Amino acid sequence: MSRSEKRDMLLKVAEQLFYEHGFRGVGLKQIIREANVATMTLYNHFSSKDKLVEEVLRQRENRYWSYLDSHVAIDTDSPFVLAVKAHGRWLKKESYKGDMFLRAIEDYAGTDNEIENIARGHKVKLLNYFQKIAQARGKQNEQDLANQFTLLLEGTTSMTTLVGAEKATEYAIAIAKALVQHTL
Structure with missing residues (x-):
């Protein structure tokens, strides 16, 4: 998966999880797990x-x-x-x-x-x-x-x-x- 595809996957998964469970109900670990990316991949794209x-x-x-x-x-x-x-x-x-x-x-x-x-x-x-x-x-x-x-x-x-x-x-x-x- 390319760098931009990983970023897109993170955004897609994050939006779905935030929408379903709220912003406070979803942690970064869950997003990383469900997007199937490394922790550093998330932090390479988003500082927080x-x-x-x-x-x-x-x-x-x-x-x-x-x-x-x-x-x-x-x-x-x-x-x-x-x-x-x-x-x-x-x-x-x-x-x-x-x-x-x-x-x-x-x-x-x-x-x-x-x-x-x-x-x-x-x-x-x-x-x-x-x-x-x-x-x-x-x-x-x-x-x-x-x-x-x-x-x-x-x-x-x-x-x-x-x-x-x-x-x-x-x-x-x-x-x-x-x-x-x-x-x-």
Whole structure:
């Protein structure tokens, strides 16, 4: 296995374990064992567990935005609804147990580190994303729409753990359609 393949394997295993068991519930020894790499391999790529968590969050965020961008065309009739549908598909595939970024905020709150900054930054980007869609659609109440749709996606993510991704997405799509219709 090449150096970059080992790094990718570490990140993949770490993300899966962090997602399934939480950041505090997983140690480096478990990651090393399940990734089937040497201890030095981990430390050659990441100087600490925090650095590994940071990179896991960055990669997850990049995948999320790539996924959303590939499913949402802002110039269509319903980019807001498309974003909600795409987020729902992401939940079913990648976030069926809740939001990894919120978990990071909870686990690292008040520690003044890059992990919390990355996780909070993800939420700010979501607000900005909807604000840009509203601007592109010529909506006057862009900040209100950004807050409403961000809240809708966050609520959908939370409800996934209670009713499942499909049902939570179904409810969210109905709300998104009503919001869009109300703002016309």
